Amino acid sequence: MAKPKESELFEQIMRKYIPGRGITEKVTIPDRVTLERYESLEYYKDQVYRCGKCGQCRYTYQNANLARSCPSGELRKFESYYLGGRNLLLWGLNSGKLKWSDALAEILYHCTLCGNCTQQCQLEGIHTYALEWLVAAREKAVEEGFGPMPEQKRYAQSVEDEYNPYIEKHADRLNWLGDKKGKLPEKAEAIYFVGCTSAYRQTKIANSTFDVLSHLGKDFTVMQDEWCCGSPLIWTGQVDIAKKCVEHNIREIEKTGAELVITSCSGCYRMLKEIYKDKFNMDYGFEVVHSPVYVLELFKKGELTLEKPVNKKVTYHDPCHIGRHMGIYEQPRELLESIPGLELVEMPRNRHNAWCCGAGGGVKSSFKEMASFAATERLQEAIDTRAEILSSACPFCYRNLSDAKEENKINIQIMDLMELVNMSMKT
């Protein structure tokens, strides 16, 4: 058989690797590196070692004009804070050439686990598994007594005491419901899993989601005894406390007899949909769906009418937990485009290239400068599109972007997708 020309080979490689398949999509292509997920740092040793420190992961070179990808590295401007540097540190730990220290742990925690770097790196093992070892490194840091960061330890204590990381009373969890609080049925076909951020901080999102579901006439309820989903714990290496939340929530959901769990927080969604099953090996019979996906489906079936025009220009920020981590890119956009009058414009870094809002991975509590830096850059990118609204589908992104908006007096409206749907439903 004739050998393919070099240009043909290049063409084949490009077709195969670009634009990537999403970092958590479970695909098996015969010559792909196939490893287990949720393993120890040691398990990924060989892949970590493959990093060539080329620095390609610093730029979103796929359709986004080599824009920067890593909020951690761009703020600190030091190699250790980019993925290549982190890989070198982890290789040092794995090979015994480096010892654990507070300084090293600080670097490993100064990262939102957004996955933009891993999306950009086209080395098979790194592209698909680097997030696994970045998380495994935190579990190891906790084991070695160098993690989590003090603020993360504090919020974990709050989860142990009051089942939320905001140091709020568990008894106040349903206060956002007002009068409706006492009228919730104990059993229903579906559950709205609210999550701590919407329950205690971004209550507008909880109320809008509740209103949309009520308007749809669905048989749903909110659990009286919902706990933190475990997301802020698992990504900071605090697995044992996360496990208690996982077990409790599954038990409580099952008590309601619900077959469907609807989330409005992307962190909760990823936990319930993927982590509960795959990391904690929990077996449960209900389906989990993120609110924009659920609502879009009903809209397509004709069960929902969006009639009131929202005559504005909107841009959409992809939350890392539903975008890069779970592959939900198109449905939120489709839903926005279904709202009459709303014009969707894209930021240059969108979908798999989206710049992280800066809140995740325990960063908002422990590295405030980074959280603010990342959010401010995202707001500027949104402003540059001339959009009047920056929309997203995650209360934690909403919260961090809103804080940066206040801090910098930036003039753009931040709205959750469910708020926009709610506005358009009401005539």
Ligand code: SF4
């Ligand atoms: S992670 Fe990939 S892109 Fe980044 S430095 Fe290593 S090999 Fe290069």
Ligand code: SF4
């Ligand atoms: S996961 Fe995000 S913040 Fe962390 S190193 Fe990669 S791009 Fe930077």
